[in-house]
Amino acid sequence: MADATVPDLITPTWDYAPAPEARDLATVRDAYRLFVDGEFVDPAEGGSFATISPATEEHLADVALATAPDVDRAVAAARTAFGTWSRLPGAERGKYLFRIARLLQERARELAVLETLDNGKPIRETRDVDVPTAAAHFFYHAGWADKLEWAGLGHDPAPVGVCGQVIPWNFPLLMLAWKVAPALACGNTVVLKPAETTPLSALLFAEICQQADLPPGVVNIVTGAGDTGAALVAHPDVDKVAFTGSTAVGKAIQRQLAGTGKRLTLELGGKAANIVFDDAPIDQAIEGIVDGIFFNQGHVCCAGSRLLVQESIHDLVIDKLQQRLGTLRLGNPLDKNTDIGAINSRDQLERITTLVDAGEAEGAQRWSPACELPERGFWFAPTVFTDVSQSSRIAQEEVFGPVLSVLSFRTAEEAVAKANNTPYGLSAGVWSEKGSRILWMADQLRAGVVWANTFNRFDPTSPFGGYKESGFGREGGIHGLAAYLQQEDY
Incomplete structure (x- = not known):
């Protein structure tokens, strides 16, 4: 008679074979320049800084270091472009935003790989969250561009002017979209300063602006560290400042802008x-x-x-x-x-x-x-x-x-x-x-x-923002449009 003893069952240990995304989907240039008035230009003082991969400490690229003269040039380009962009019919502005949104989708894998290399976050997050949500913000705000009078924000809402925007390193492309999309939809022009540790997706976005034939000067990107951001925030020809980052820096910006008449929104830290x-x-x-x-x-x-x-x-x-x-x-x-x-x-x-x-x-x-x-x-x-x-x-x-x-x-x-x-x-x-x-x-x-x-x-479609030391103002939804419009009462 055969042995009827049942052997102990062995629970299998599951593992996954490596499944790396192809790195060569994204081209990383040896050096990057500033994006001013629709063109890539050298910094006035010729300085640069390195951006590295947090996962390997590998040197990725040298990036232009913008100083005060570069910020002056970028703000001047934005001011010149504002005269034309702000008078463009909303439906025409919306076409540019739709075009940018579609290009973000078309270049999604490239953007995801570049963001992962420069930021260190998993590819499944950049692929499934960051890039699609960034495109969604441009699609959403493109739809509002010709409907601002029906947003409940006044009878004849007008754009604020030149917007200085400073974004953090944790969601580089997504934070760019949160700020640039509503600003452009409302008829403003932008000078954006990305974080010094994660500038590459913003500079690829500059290429997308060129590819979309966005008029020169509507979006300008100056790269650098804290001094570059401070020069942008303090610039006398910037009408509105939007900052996402640490509470300490947000407080310093609020103190600096007090009494200047500049509009300000802050999205700062949290302890949820x-x-x-x-x-x-x-x-x-x-x-x-x-x-x-x-x-x-x-x-x-x-x-x-x-x-x-x-x-x-x-x-x-x-x-x-x-x-x-x-x-x-x-x-x-x-x-x-x-x-x-x-x-x-x-x-x-x-x-x-x-x-x-x-x-x-x-x-x-x-x-x-x-x-x-x-x-x-x-x-x-x-x-x-x-x-x-x-x-x-x-x-x-x-x-x-x-x-x-x-x-x-x-x-x-x-x-x-x-x-x-x-x-x-x-x-x-x-x-x-x-x-x-x-x-x-x-x-x-x-x-x-x-x-x-x-x-x-x-x-x-949903506003995001905080109370107390988490800042003030909202980004997203109808509420997020308000920060980029001069509202008139009915």
């Missing part, structure tokens, strides 16, 4: 609470928690960096979260299987490390999944802190990295008190099956955006 009640769909919430803080390595101003969990399900949520984090893949950002890419710069990695060390020193319990970090580049493993106190630095300061602080609560009132106990007010998330509870929470939370049973979802 992601609040999970005991009746929440737990598995769905786990995915929302992961998306909330580990998307783009936590380099997100509205990241759900504080997890507030109802006390009765705290241990269950932590167990499930740790299991889920064990499946995340950290590594080559160009690999389509990668979930966690590189930290954008050495300076940012040092800031994350400093705050994480402070969290441990203050008594919080640190946990990370088993994770092998590449030898070159700037990397930080996904990290979860439990036993976090409200006064801890990791609960109060913006880490801007893949670091989650977990706190518990018993009642909805306690959750609101803890969620609002921050100088920021950009976003929040609420997880519950009760619609009435979600609406009550949204009414109590001092946050510009409140997501219900989801997190980090963006739509060009």
Whole structure:
């Protein structure tokens, strides 16, 4: 008789073969120049700086360093172009924006690869989120270009003038679209300063402007570091400043512009609470928690960096979260299987490390999944802190990295008190099956955006912005048009 013993079943260990996107889809030039008055030009003082790949520390390109004379030239080009662009019928302006949107779609793979190389974020994020959403913003605002009188913003809304726009490194192309698209739709002209660590997608966008036959001077791009941005913000012929970045720099800009008559919008930092009640769909919430803080390595101003969990399900949520984090893949950002890419710069990695060390020193319990970090580049493993106190630095300061602080609560009132106990007010998330509870929470939370049973979802039709030290003004939707129009009352 045959042995009927059943052998132990072996659970297979699944792994993925490398699936890198083709790097040669994007052409990286040895050197890049400034984009002024529809042409690429050399900087007045001939300076340059290097941009590198955060994942490998590889030198990518030398980029022109704009100084005050270059900013003068760019603003002058924008002022000259404003006279013609602002008088162009809205339907004609819309045609240019539609053309740009379609070119963004046509060159999507190229843009995604270039953004990943220069920024360090996974290709699946640049491919599936950054580039498509950037195109969507141009499509959306193209539709508004000839309908501004029906936007509820006044009888005869007129453009503001020349807009100085300074954008950050975490979403280089998307932040460009958030600012450039509404400005152009409303009849303004633009001088844009991208972040010094991620200038390449903005310079490729300049090529797209040429390809779309956008009139010279309507969009100008000056590259450089803080001094370049400061020269743009302070320029006397700039009518409106839009800044996305750190709260410290935003405060400095607001002080600088006080009394000048320039219009200003600021989208600054955040310390969002992601609040999970005991009746929440737990598995769905786990995915929302992961998306909330580990998307783009936590380099997100509205990241759900504080997890507030109802006390009765705290241990269950932590167990499930740790299991889920064990499946995340950290590594080559160009690999389509990668979930966690590189930290954008050495300076940012040092800031994350400093705050994480402070969290441990203050008594919080640190946990990370088993994770092998590449030898070159700037990397930080996904990290979860439990036993976090409200006064801890990791609960109060913006880490801007893949670091989650977990706190518990018993009642909805306690959750609101803890969620609002921050100088920021950009976003929040609420997880519950009760619609009435979600609406009550949204009414109590001092946050510009409140997501219900989801997190980090963006739509060009919906306004985005914050309260308190998260800034003021809105981007996206009808509300985002208001900042770029001189409104007249009916």
